[in-house]
Amino acid sequence: RGPRPVPGPTRDGDGTPAVHALAPLGTLTAGQLRGVADLADLTGREGTGAPRVTPWRGLVLPLAPAPGDPAPDTGAARAVRVLEATGLITRPDEPWHGVGACTGRPGCGRALADVRADAARVHTRRRDPAALPVHWSGCSRRCGRPRGGPWIDVLAEPDGYRVTLRDADGAPANLPGGSPGGRERTGEPPGAAPPTPPPLPVDGVATALAALARGASP
Structure with missing residues (x-):
């Protein structure tokens, strides 16, 4: 299944910008699920894919339909803010990481x-x-x-x-x-x-x- 990804902005295998977030102790709260669903609904309207569960007790949320997005960092920063506000791990320097x-x-x-x-x-x-x-x-x-x-x-x-x-x-x-x-x-x-x-x-x-x-x- 490859190396463990670092939480935060990343890219899928085809180059699609995405955000990888981890759940503390591998458990999602109702509030976190609502936050992910709301963000997925927003990005889904923009033409991206649905969130995917990873083997590392996390989620990958695609942010753009294809490489070459004119402003992928803007979408990633927004997604990180939303996911971080729910308590998900979105940075490698967070105390819950690992x-x-x-x-x-x-x-x-x-x-x-x-x-x-x-x-x-x-x-x-x-x-x-x-x-x-x-x-x-x-x-x-x-x-x-x-x-x-x-x-x-x-x-x-x-x-x-x-x-x-x-x-x-x-x-x-x-x-x-x-x-x-x-x-x-x-x-x-x-x-x-x-x-x-x-x-x-x-x-x-x-x-x-x-x-x-x-x-x-x-």
């Missing part, structure tokens, strides 16, 4: 926490996106975790959340420099597994994410 979560409580009987509510509590307060994809999991199964590259694991446990860096295979990973703190640990062989950090309260997760972005221990 954040995922499993179903969590109450939808999953194995989950130890309402991870989607806790993720919203943390990421709506952040000003910048995390350095790597962040996935919130309600249990050790880590359903829906990222694939194909390193990611930050926010795992619910009985006494809080454990925040760790994971490699593409899901194994604990060290930050550049050999350790979770970005420094070689005295007395340990190169490539040694990182120590397990203590669990954190929900409000401590934001601090841990900021530390990982700086190359420090969570």
